[in-house]
Amino acid sequence: MAEIVLRRGEGAERQRSLVTPEGVDLSLKLADAGQRVSAFLIDLMAMLAMLIGMAILLFVLLLLLVRFGQPAIEAILIVALLGFFLLRNFYFILLEMGPRAATFGKRAVGLRVVARSGERLTADRVIVRNMVREIEFYLPVSFLLYNEAESGSDVALTLAGIVWTGLFLLFPLFNKDRMRVGDLLAGTWVISAPRRNLSIDMFQPAPAAPALAEPEPAAQFSDAQLDVYGVFELQTLEQVLREGRYDKVATVADAIRAKIGWEGGDDFAFLRAYYDAARARMERGLLFGKRRADKHDR
Amino acid sequence: MTARGDSRRFRAAREGEWRRLEDILNQAEKRSVRKLSDEDLLALPILYRGALSSLSVARETSLDHELVTYLESLCSRAYFFVYGVRTSASKRLGDFFKSDWPAAVRGLWRETLASLLLTFIGALTGYLLVLGDPSWFGSFVPEGLAGDRDFGASTERLRSTLYDSPGFLSTFATYLFTHNSQVSIFAFALGFAFGIPTVLLLLYNGLTLGAFIALFSSRGLGMELGGWLIIHGTTEIFAIVLAGAAGFRIGWSVVFPGDRTRLAAATEGGRAAALVMGGVIVMLLTAGLLEGFGRQLINSDGTRYAIGLTMLFLWCVYFYLPRRPANG
Numbered sequence: 001m002a003e004i005v006l007r008r009g010e011g012a013e014r015q016r017s018l019v020t021p022e023g024v025d026l027s028l029k030l031a032d033a034g035q036r037v038s039a040f041l042i043d044l045m046a047m048l049a050m051l052i053g054m055a056i057l058l059f060v061l062l063l064l065l066v067r068f069g070q071p072a073i074e075a076i077l078i079v080a081l082l083g084f085f086l087l088r089n090f091y092f093i094l095l096e097m098g099p100r101a102a103t104f105g106k107r108a109v110g111l112r113v114v115a116r117s118g119e120r121l122t123a124d125r126v127i128v129r130n131m132v133r134e135i136e137f138y139l140p141v142s143f144l145l146y147n148e149a150e151s152g153s154d155v156a157l158t159l160a161g162i163v164w165t166g167l168f169l170l171f172p173l174f175n176k177d178r179m180r181v182g183d184l185l186a187g188t189w190v191i192s193a194p195r196r197n198l199s200i201d202m203f204q205p206a207p208a209a210p211a212l213a214e215p216e217p218a219a220q221f222s223d224a225q226l227d228v229y230g231v232f233e234l235q236t237l238e239q240v241l242r243e244g245r246y247d248k249v250a251t252v253a254d255a256i257r258a259k260i261g262w263e264g265g266d267d268f269a270f271l272r273a274y275y276d277a278a279r280a281r282m283e284r285g286l287l288f289g290k291r292r293a294d295k296h297d298r
Numbered sequence: 299m300t301a302r303g304d305s306r307r308f309r310a311a312r313e314g315e316w317r318r319l320e321d322i323l324n325q326a327e328k329r330s331v332r333k334l335s336d337e338d339l340l341a342l343p344i345l346y347r348g349a350l351s352s353l354s355v356a357r358e359t360s361l362d363h364e365l366v367t368y369l370e371s372l373c374s375r376a377y378f379f380v381y382g383v384r385t386s387a388s389k390r391l392g393d394f395f396k397s398d399w400p401a402a403v404r405g406l407w408r409e410t411l412a413s414l415l416l417t418f419i420g421a422l423t424g425y426l427l428v429l430g431d432p433s434w435f436g437s438f439v440p441e442g443l444a445g446d447r448d449f450g451a452s453t454e455r456l457r458s459t460l461y462d463s464p465g466f467l468s469t470f471a472t473y474l475f476t477h478n479s480q481v482s483i484f485a486f487a488l489g490f491a492f493g494i495p496t497v498l499l500l501l502y503n504g505l506t507l508g509a510f511i512a513l514f515s516s517r518g519l520g521m522e523l524g525g526w527l528i529i530h531g532t533t534e535i536f537a538i539v540l541a542g543a544a545g546f547r548i549g550w551s552v553v554f555p556g557d558r559t560r561l562a563a564a565t566e567g568g569r570a571a572a573l574v575m576g577g578v579i580v581m582l583l584t585a586g587l588l589e590g591f592g593r594q595l596i597n598s599d600g601t602r603y604a605i606g607l608t609m610l611f612l613w614c615v616y617f618y619l620p621r622r623p624a625n626g
Contacts, residue, residue, distance in 0.1 A: 018374075021381075024350045026374045078472045085476040089483075089579075099327050099379065112378070116565075120382050123390065128572040134480070135487040184561065185490060185548060185568035196371040198316070199364065235363035242364070279361050283305050286359050 013176070016191075018118045030178050031111045031192040042105030047091055054083050088138065092130040097123055110194030116177075116187050125186040132182035136168040199242070220273065225260040226281045230292035234282060237275050244268075305360040312352050316372060319345040323375050346376040394576065402573035403617045409543035409550070413500055417539055420504020421511070428512035438502075438509040447510075453517045460519070460526045461597050475586030478534060479579050482541035486575050489545025490564065492553050496545035503538060525599035528606030529592050534585035536613055537578045544571035544578070581613075 014030040031039075058076050065072035095103040101121050102112045113129070115121050144161045172178045177189055229237075240252050246267075253267035256274060265273075285291070322338045322345070334342075353369040360366065403410070427434045432449045439448075447459055481499075488495035507527075514523035551567030552560060588609070596602055 018377075020350065020373075020377055022347060022350050024354055024373070026370060026377060028374060081472045081476055085479065089479070099382065101378065101382075114378070121378075122569075123394075123576075124569040124572040127576055128568045131483055131572065131575060132487045132490075134483045139484065181490065185564055186572075187562075187565035187569070191374075193371060193374055195375075196364075196368045198313070198368045231361060234361055238361075238363050279305075282361055283359060286361070 014178075014192075016177075016189075018114075020118075028114065028191045028193070031109075031190045033173055033178060035109045035111060035192060036172065036178065036190060039103070039105035039109040039111055042108050043092070043103050044105075046104045047087055050087060050091075051084070054080070054087075089131075089134075092133065093126055096121075096126045096130070106190070110192055111190050112193050113188050114191050116189050121188065125188050129180070129182035129186035129188050132180070132185055136181060137165070140165040140168075221260070221277045223281070225262070226274075226278045228259055228295065229278060230294040230297050231282065232294035234275070234278055237271065237278075241268075241271060241275060305362065308352075308355065308360065309362070309365060312348070315345055315348050316352065316369070319349055319376060320372060323372075323379060326379060327375075342376075343380060346373075346380050349373050349376060394573075398573055399577040400617050400621075402570055403540060403577070405570060406540070406543045406547055406574055407618075409546040410539060412546060413496075413539045413542035416497060416500040416542070417504040417507070417535065420501040421508035422504075423501075424505035424508025425512045426508075428509045429516065432513075432516075435509050435513060438505045447513065449513065453519070456514060456517055456519060457522065460514075460522050472586065472590070474589050475583055478538070478582045478585065482538050482578055482582065483575070485538065485541040486544045486548075486571060486578075489542075489548040489571070490552055490568075491549070493546045493549025496542050496549065500538075500542045507535075522599060525602035525606075526593065529596070529602040530585045530589035530606070532606045532610035533581055533588060533613065536610070537581035537585060540574055540581070541578050544574045547571045584609075 014032065016028050016030060018026045018028050020026060058080055062073065062076050065076070092103055096113050100107060100112065101114070106112060113121060113126070115125060140161045144158060168181060172180055172183075175184075177183075179189055183189055237252065237256075240248050249267050249271060253271050256271070257263065262270070282292070318341070322334065322342055325338075326334055349369060350373055353366070353373050356362070356366050356369055424434075424438050428438065435448055447456060485496050485499045488499070510527075511520065511523060514520055548564065548567045548571050551563040555563030558566070588605070592605060593602070596605070
């Protein structure tokens with residue numbers, strides 16, 4: 001069960017509580033560095049795609065309109081300059097001001113921007129966090145590119161640019177809330193809030209395989225056998241059952257059989273039966289105020 | 299066997315409401331709030347509270363991990379929607395120009411004065427240094443900006459740069475606008491480094507200005523350069539001064555947070571400054587238009603001065619004229 005046990009306490013240090021006015025803690029989960037980076041890369045791709053699309057469109061327009069002379073060319077140049085400016089400065093701002101509070105990249109990864117205080121995300125916050133991006137990313141990058149193109153490579157300047165970018169890029173890793181400098185000034189943070197679907201409850205006889213659930217499970221296990229595990233193990237078991245991968249099911253079934261001294265039976269049916277019985281017992285325990293976090297919790 | 303049924307019955311009884319809430323949220327997030335039917339809109343807060351209470355119950359009584367994470371995700375989506383922004387974009391924009399922006403600018407008056415003073419000091423220094431020793435000119439004015447306007451150029455050539463228009467008028471205006479916006483965004487964003495880069499940027503901006511004035515006035519073209527600068531300069535320099543002020547606000551709150559934590563102070567300063575910055579972009583757009591079209595099409599010094607001073611007057615009235623507070 002080693003590979004599954006690794007999930008224990010996953011992201012506990014990224015959990016942040018947000019208590020709604022109704023008094024319920026939503027316990028938000030902060031996005032980790034990997035998610036932030038992938039979202040940003042997707043956004044860069046999206047912007048690049050838009051730039052290329054715009055360039056092609058304008059080029060076609062240019063070919064069509066070139067016979068109208070200077071005014072037409074000028075108009076196209078203006079559209080290009082303004083388009084680039086708007087894309088660079090307002091792609092993030094406009095998308096994050098929308099109801100999803102996320103750019104395309106953030107949506108793809110399942111992130112959204114949230115005010116740290118839990119208030120609504122106002123325009124000024126979105127503007128700050130994205131205008132600071134200008135010095136975090138665009139300034140050193142355009143500086144480096146310009147420097148390369150202009151004077152070959154000046155080692156000291158290039159190094160300074162890399163250090164500068166690195167300082168801002170790594171900033172989120174050095175605070176526990178994974179904030180960019182922009183987040184810090186805007187009072188925002190980025191949470192991971194992927195849409196989740198509700199599939200079937202594992203806690204019922206599987207309709208597809210009624211034959212497997214055939215032994216009346218609760219009667220089969222003794223209380224001592226059901227009390228071996230806690231909530232954490234039960235939910236790990238739930239995940240194994242949902243994934244339904246044969247190798248994992250077999251490993252887990254063997255581990256549990258060895259632990260409770262059980263023998264025989266189809267792996268999957270055994271696990272389903274054990275899950276049902278253990279969950280019924282633990283949920284009854286919950287009603288009486290007994291909650292065992294995991295198997296070490298006595 | 300009753301316990302076995304309880305958490306399943308709980309889910310079966312509430313699932314319909316959760317699904318409905320999810321559908322409404324999907325619709326609202328994909329399109330707009332206005333597309334929701336009245337019925338859905340009225341049901342939303344009730345469904346939201348229902349889902350919250352389901353979450354509380356599920357956390358205490360159900361061990362279905364998927365159910366709890368599903369409800370957490372659903373509830374936070376609903377929370378951010380229910381307590382999120384509901385005003386339309388046009389209403390928000392209207393409020394911004396009617397009250398928010400001028401109020402934010404008024405709130406930064408100290409920083410604005412400091413920033414103006416720095417620009418002025420820079421200009422004066424640049425002027426005096428270049429007058430004393432023209433070789434300073436090259437160090438204050440980047441080559442790209444100077445073009446062939448330097449101490450080697452003839453007076454006639456200098457005069458012609460003030461009145462002749464470059465070929466691509468409107469493209470030039472657009473270029474100026476995007477360039478200046480980028481510079482002022484830097485002045486703002488760099489403010490968090492204790493405002494030091496902002497000071498340097500403002501001083502440098504002033505130095506360039508002073509150097510130009512020194513060059514042209516040494517040829518007796520001071521009055522004419524004034525007209526060339528003022529037509530857009532009152533708007534543009536005002537905008538850059540405001541951007542600098544916004545940067546100072548952030549720097550100041552980082553260095554002197556008062557009785558708040560440094561983080562809270564930086565956040566508060568940053569938000570006040572951001573409002574100003576949104577408007578600065580608009581000012582720079584105006585300046586770009588004035589520079590690109592106004593200056594190139596109007597060659598009379600008198601008209602140039604009139605337009606420039608009128609713009610300054612209008613901006614000052616707009617920002618600083620006391621007004622009745624909004625109702626409530």
